[in-house]
Amino acid sequence: MAPVRYVQHPRALYSGSKLETDAKGLVVVAPESRSKISKDVEDYLPTWRKDEHYEPYKFHEYHDPALRADPSFSNLLAGAETKNISPKLGTEVxxxxxxxxxxxxKDELALxxxxxxxxxxxxxxxxSKGPEHFVDYIKxxxxxxxxxxxxxxxxxxxxxxxxSGDTTEDPFTTRTNLVGFHSDVSYELQPTALSFLTVTNLPVGGGGDTVFLDSAEAYNRLSPLFREKLENLNAVHSAVEQANYSIVKGGVVRRHPVENAHPIVRTTPLGKKVLFVNKGFTRRIEGLKVEESDAILNFLFDHVAKSHDLQIRANxxxxxxxxxxxxxxxxxxxxDFDTTESRLIARASAQGERPVHDLKDLNKxxxxxxxxxxEYLGNKIADLKLA
Structure with a gap:
């Protein structure tokens, strides 16, 4: 039996939708669940292919398009209506x-x-332009x-x-809340930078917002002495539990899971310092004992989760x-939506630079x-197949 921590994710967080395998071996959403999705977004329905595998990502240089941008935003916002969602985080256009x-x-958009x-x-x-356009745009x-x-x-x-949704099960049978702050795929050698997110099928009854928190302001809120102590620390980000959960629920693992150490205080190519840890994927601080690492990381996780004055909700x-x-x-x-309904999100993201603390190490x-x-269940499965 798989370790309990891998199987207690509520089913509704991912989907109660019924799946089936087509004649070509592709796992698809079955007609019963497909009928609950708007016809005009069916091209975005999820599929999985068990034989789809890729090599781990290798290092490549990244040159931030924001560095080319005109800070007046004359090519992006001319004639547009803008409203700040909060003074420091979020703008609606x-x-x-x-x-x-x-x-x-596009350069100004990145900036x-x-x-x-x-x-x-x-x-x-x-x-309406379809998934192919979505990816071509992000390139x-x-x-x-x-x-x-x-x-x-x-x-x-x-x-x-x-x-997510499409289930009559109570999503809160094992958890009091399902908020899980994370930075997408932070375990990669070069995690994603600019991301485009859309909800293609909205719950009719409302809800299903996305909450964002400001990692730069989270860093700035810390005391100068504590910031100084964090400056020299690296934390390990891991893809293992995500891969294990996919295995447990019968899903795919397209790339062997990786672990990479990144600076806790990350400096972006534009010089912004951010607190680069997240409860979803950050597992330990290099060079510290378990109790020391856990104490610091748990404080930082609580700091960002409880600081509602660092956060906004995108409706x-x-x-x-x-x-x-x-x-x-x-x-x-x-x-927070009625989970008998369905919520379908699609995201395309561009990889960024390898995270660095000092910009002299950029693109190293x-x-x-x-x-x-x-701990990786895929290794055990491979061993069983060879036995």
Whole structure:
């Protein structure tokens, strides 16, 4: 039996949707559950192929498009209506069609997302243009990331899709809340930077917002002495538990899980310092004993989770696209909707730089660390097949 910590995730957090395997071996959403999704977004329904495997990502240089941007935003916001969601985090924009931006406008978009963390665009045509357009668009900002375990559209590997709800089970049978702040795939050697997120199927009864927190302000709130102590520490981010959970629920693992150490205080190419830890994937601090590491990390996790004055909620409407800089914010889905309904999200993300504390190390080559310990269930399954 798998360790308990891997199997107590509530089913509704992922999906109660019924699945089936088609004639070509592709795991797809069955017609009964598919019928609950809007017809115009069926191309975004998740699929899984058990024989889909990729090599771990290798280092590549990253050049931030925000560094090319005109800080006046004349190519992005001319004639647009903007409203700050909070003074330091989040801006809502109306009157801009992302698909029509010039390259200069895209550079400014990267800069605005970096400065504001989260930018909410209404009335976008992204979804209607299809998954292929979604990925082609993200390529301007960097290498599109392929998620190691999540669902993805049938013919497009670079979109992360999560279908949740469609269940009569109580999602809170084992948890009092389901908020899980994280920075996407922070375990990668080069985690994602600019991300485009949309909810393609909205719960009719409302709810299902996404909450974001400001990792730069979280760093600034710490005392100068504590910040100084954190400056020289690296923390290990791990993909192992995510891979194990996928194995336990019969899912896929497209790439062997990795663990990579990143600075707790990360400096982005534009010079912004952020607190780069998250409860989802950060496991331990290098060089410290277990109790010491746990004490510091648990304090930092509580610091960001409880500081509501660091946070905003992005409210979803049809054809809304949220652009966020995954380096400078954490986020979490909010499972407050009627989970007999379905919520379908799609995200495309560009890989960024290898996280560094000092910009003199920017684009310094490194290698990702494959996890080979006994905790990874995939190793045990492989051993059983060989026996």
């Amino acid at each position: 109306k009157g801009v069609q992302l698909s029509q931006l010039t390259d200069a406008g 605005l997302a970096h400065q504001r963390g989260v930018v909410v665009f209404r009335d976008q045509d992204f979804v 301007y900002f960097g290498n599109p990331h392929i998620h190691p375990t999540s669902g993805r559209p049938k013919d497009v590997a670079n979109i992360h899709v999560v279908l 979803w409407e049809k054809n809304t696209v949220v652009v966020f800089d995954n380096r400078v914010v954490n986020h979490s889905a909010i499972l 080559p490194d290698e990702s660390t494959l996890f080979e310990g006994p």
